[in-house]
Each structure stands twice: as C-alpha cells, then as structure tokens.
Amino acid sequence: MSHLPVEIITKILFRLPVKSLLRFLCVSKSWYDLTKHPAFIKLHLHRSIGTNRDHTLIFGKTYKACRSYSAVPRYFVSVHFPSKNHFDKGLKLHQPLYCGRRSIRILGYCHGLVCIYHKTQEITIWNPLIAIWNPLIRKYKILLRERILKPSDLKNVQPLGEFEVKVYSLRLDSWRKIEDQWPKKECKISSTSASLNGALHWLVAEDISYDMHRWMGLVCLLAFDLAIEKFQVFKTLVQQKIDLETGLEVLKGQLCFIELTNEYNDVWLMKESREASSWTRIYKIGPCLRSFSYCKPLMFSENEKKILLEMCHLKHTKLVWYEIEKNREESVKIQNLPNSLWKFGTATCVGSLLLLDGHNVIDPAEQKKKKTNKRKR
Amino acid sequence: MKFCAVKQYFDDENNNNITSGASTTMIPLPNVESHPLAILITYCKKHLKIKANNADNKKETEKEMEQYEQELLKKVMPQELTELILAANYLNFKEALDFFCRAVASAIQNKSIEFVRKFFGLESDFELGEEEKLREEFAWSFEGVDED
Secondary structure, eight states: OOOOOHHHHHHHHTTSOHHHHHHGGGTOHHHHHHHHSHHHHHHHHHHHHHHTTTOEEEEEEEEOOTTOOOOOOSEEEEEEOSBTTBOOOOEEEEOTTOOTTOOEEEEEEETTEEEEEEEEEOSSEEEEEEEEEETTTTEEEEEEEOOEEOGGGOSSOOOTTOOOOEEEETTTTEEEEOSSOOSOTTOEEOSOOEEETTEEEEEEEEEEEEETTEEEEEEEEEEEETTTTEEEEEEOSOOSOEESOEEEEEETTEEEEEEEOSSOEEEEEESSTTOGGGEEEEEEEOGGGOSOSEEEEEEEOTTSSEEEEEEEOSSOEEEEEEETTTTEEEEOOOTTOOOSSSEEEEEEEOOOOTTTTSEEOOOHHHHHHHHHHHHHO | OOOHHHHHHHHHHHHHTOOSOGGGOOOOOTTOOHHHHHHHHHHHHHHHHHHHHTSSOHHHHHHHHHHHHHHHHHHSOTTHHHHHHHHHHHTTOHHHHHHHHHHHHHHHTTOOHHHHHHHHTOOOOOOTTHHHHHHHHTGGGGTTOOOO
C-alpha cells in the first residue's frame, strides 16, 4: 500500500478531536512531530473554533458553602456537548492548583485554555498563584508565583490605581512589560476581561460616584489589541451614569454587555464591538426569576430561542435554559454534576493542543489506582 | 472545476493547437487505478447533478450530497479509502479529497494505535522506551477505544 504524503495526513489529522490526537502521538515519530508542530496546532485550533469541536463546559466550585468546612474539592467537572441540545455526563478533572481549603477562581478562558487563580492570604503577604490550564489535554503551566507585600507595609507605595501591564508569551515562556499605558488612571474596572478576535476587552468607568448604596459611573469599553499591543477606549451605547455592576462576556462570537441592577439583567450583543450603534438588546430578565445577582450567558440554543445561563445567587449557582420570548426558565440536569448547593464558575473550551509541552496534571487518586493495578499483576 | 489535473491537460493541448477532436484524446493518468477513478467520476457526476437540481438552495445541495456520501461509504471498503485519497489528490479534485479525508478521520477517530498503523501501513519507529513513556503520559486517552 502506498504511503500517504504528509500534507494528506495533515488533512486527515486536523479533523480529529484532541483525545484521538493525543493517543495517535504514539503511532509513529512522524505523526508525533506533525502533531506537535506549532503550525499544525494553529490549524487544528482554528478548525475547533470554527466548528465548535470538543466544545466543553468546565465547572469549578469557587466557594465553600457557609458553615460547612468541607474542603474545596480537588476536581473540576468537564461536560462535553457534542450538540447544543445534548450534554454528555460530567467527568471529574483534577485541578492543577489544588491546595487544601483554598478556593480557586476562574479568571478567564480563551482558545481552549483556562486561566485559574489561587490566592493564599497570610497576614501580611498575598501569595497569588496563577496558572493556565488546558483541561482537555490535562496540561498546565504556572505563570505567576509572586509574593506581594500589602501596601500598608511599604514605605514607598505606588499610588493605588496605577497599573503595570505585562504580557505573557506562551511561545517564549516569559513576561514582558508593554510600552502602551493603561489609558484611564482614575477609573474602576467593572468586569473581568473578555477575549475576542485577538484583543482583550474590559468595561471601565470614569466620573465615579457612590449614590444610594451603589457605585455609579460612565462606562466605556477598553480594548487591548494583542498584535499591536495598544489600548483603545470606545464609547458604549449607554451615555449616562449607570450602576457599575456590569458584565462583559463573549457570546456567539460577539461581545455581550450586561447591565445589572437589583431588578434586572439587561443584555446587549455588540455586532461591531467598536460601534455603539451596532448594539442589539437580546433580552432583559426581570424580577420574575427570583433573587439572583448575575446571570452569565454561556451560549444560545440551536434555534437561538433559548440562552444557557449560569445564574449566580448569593450562595449558589445554577444552570438554566432561559426561553427569551416566553420569559421562562428550565433547569438543566447534567449527570455527575453536583447539585446547585454550591457556587461555581464556568469556562467554555474548544479542542486545542496549546500547552502540549506543559506539565501533566497529576491526579493522586489515579496514581494510586495505577500502582495498585501494577502490584496486582 | 473538478479534476483540475485533467483540465490542465486540455489547457496545454489548446496552447499547442493540436487539432484532433477532444472527445478522442487520450489523457494518460499513470498514478490512478481504474477502480478509484471510476468511483471519482461517479462522485463528480453526482455532485454536478445535485448542484444543478438545487441551483439556488445551497442547504439542499449539502443535504443531498451528505445522503449520497453516506450511501457511497457503505459500498467502499475502508482499505480503498487511501487509494481514493491518492487518486483525488493526483487529479486535484478538492471536494472528493476533502470528503474522503473526512471519511478516514471518522473511521479512525476512536480506534487503537495498532489499527491505525495497519490502516496506513506504518510501523513504530520510536527509540526503546519512548513509546511506553508516551502511552503512560496520555494513558487516559486510551480509555473507551473501540476493540480491534
């Protein structure tokens, strides 16, 4: 039988999900070299993004239930959904920064990678630990392990509100301080970042005041283009001061702006994130959904009539399908996903081979099982 | 244009001003066996026919092509797929090449290393211990694999 040339092997392999590709690293040296090549990893990732291949939701418990001293679990749960109407059962994934009772937060996610953060707080020292993790290939890399003195202990303190911006390069495995300045020095950031089209976005606010127990301000969109390493500020559709409880997410490949008040979540999609006039309201959830603080939209259903929401209550989070026109919610039941009596954060991943050269996430329970099996033989 | 390699031949002919009738010209295709060629010609004709029938409706074309492709795969042996891929590649027939690559990817997705090696006629060329190290590192990816 004639051997297939490498261009054709590429055309076949780039269609495979990550689990198959990792197994096929053992087929031969040429397949190993091909799969690990940065050009192939990029090609494979682009296809994953375009087809939502290996589309997976990662759930991580982020908060100890009140009065319960159960340790933060060492596992996140990953749920693969081959199509939007179907969730596979949840699989336990050992989290790379597991450390006793300290909780882990999901800071952000992009291209199949999740950024997780773990903070141990001793009396005078903050000891943040930040890592990037590819849950679908079970590899991670620690980015930051710094001891930062609390400001009150320093004699020469940098004024609060000064930011130093650094960019971490995966390829070079190093941090670099960037030239461009964070544009607004007196602003307050009102959301976590959203990554889209090679740029990071935040909602920032100026002209801030504290009115009637709420922080209010004029909200704008700040974008940082990773290719040219420049900041830019854009106006939002909302031109008056609003409650600074806002959210910025990525939905359907577009930026999604969420205005949060005590009574409702008002949600807009930005077709052209830099054009305020391109904003379209997709829904406004009112008080009928009972007391909640923030409903993070995760994805549309197949027919786009429903939205999957991560509904955050004070002490717990739940997953629902919200039917937009009928203003109805339906609880989502996923096998092996613990019940809603704890708070969790979510990340959305697609199949990606980034971090293939990272450290393995070792699950001590799996190691024990392997050793026992070896002894049995 | 399907069969771009063949088209190239016709273009070259026109450039050389050969006057013999096109319908009697013999085009040598030394790298393609007759059986895969016959399948590719049928595939091509079917594709053009479906496209013509559903001129404005791209979705309908895709749906019908998918149904035809499923039927075709039932008649083709997995071992023939590599021959078909090589033929489509030589003839520069993009749609067929994509289709057969997709079919092979589906066929091998959940299979073992041994199956894949046999399918592509490959052998392990790792140094001693290298393969075992990889198998251990990604042991979890070997779970749930189809029996050979």
